[in-house]
Amino acid sequence: MAYWLMKSEPDVFSFDDLVAKTAKGETEEWSGVRNYAARNNMREMKKGDEAFFYHSNIGKEIVGIMKIVEPAHPDSTAELNAKGEVVWECVDVQSVKPFPRPVSLAEIKATPELAEVELVRLSRLSVSKVSEAEWKLISKMGGL
């Protein structure tokens, strides 16, 4: 099983929004990603993989865990390219559980073991990889 981190601006779509959807038995299509590196990461995702939910701009903290319920499929919101192909893809997600204590970007940056985490190293990438060691440490910092 692989681990990931996905960003969203909470005033657009927050972790609470995802929790509400999941409670109703619905899934969320992680659409709108228009970056090849992020798309390639989504293509690598498998059903059952878990991902941190990060609030960018507002909060700047990891607030919970979600899971991949459907692997990458064409993004219904994406326009076709000149050849009529779908370039952009997305995965479907549901919430798993919130962090009892959100883990801020400042905290992550202040933790030497997390210096290489892609959230910090590739700050503009909206879908990034998290190693198992990083996953465990951040979960612990979040109170899980």
Added chain:
DNA sequence: GCCAACGTTGGC
């Protein structure tokens, strides 16, 4: 509001 980092575009 500014700026660094990075991706994309387009001229050559």
Added chain:
DNA sequence: GCCAACGTTGGC
């Protein structure tokens, strides 16, 4: 295929 110009993301 290179590179300058420009646009976007996201932290500060």
